[in-house]
Amino acid sequence: MSTELRSGFACTECGEWHDELPLQYSFKHPRAIMDVPPAEREQRIVITPDQCVVDNSSFYLRGRILIPITGLDDPFVWGVWAEVGPTDFIRVNDRWHTPGRENDPPFPGYLDSEIFIFGNTINLQVNVQTQVVGERPRFTIADPSHPLAIEQRNGITLERAQEIAEMVLHRSQPE
16 A cells, blocks of 8 residues: 655654655555465456456456545545446446546446455445546445445544554554
């Protein structure tokens, strides 16, 4: 998981000063890749920074879950992967460089990134909305009662962003 950073904070977990507060966390690949033995990955997986196909039968798009931050113009961003159907994947791929694609209808996807802060998010349904050329799709959590959907709808404070940073930075298991 990589991060985008903002001004620093005093960490309540370790007591240290962290020079920047991350406002973006990003998964480099779908979790499904880990199910493929390392020796077989080159033959079974095709991956770019934005798309992934496993075994010519499972299709993934990289997208963004945007969460408003109270008092800031820029949102908090979870950069995640979702499995999508083959027809939707092909349509998105065919229109990758087509102006106006942001007007295409949304379609369903299922998260394939584990955002541990929210429990098990694998297979959590999202609505995938393509964006203007050059921007990754936007994912909206389909279940309005899910804690991630609530944050997406209501936004978070900078204090919540710091709480997330502390959980991620001091997690004992690497992502």
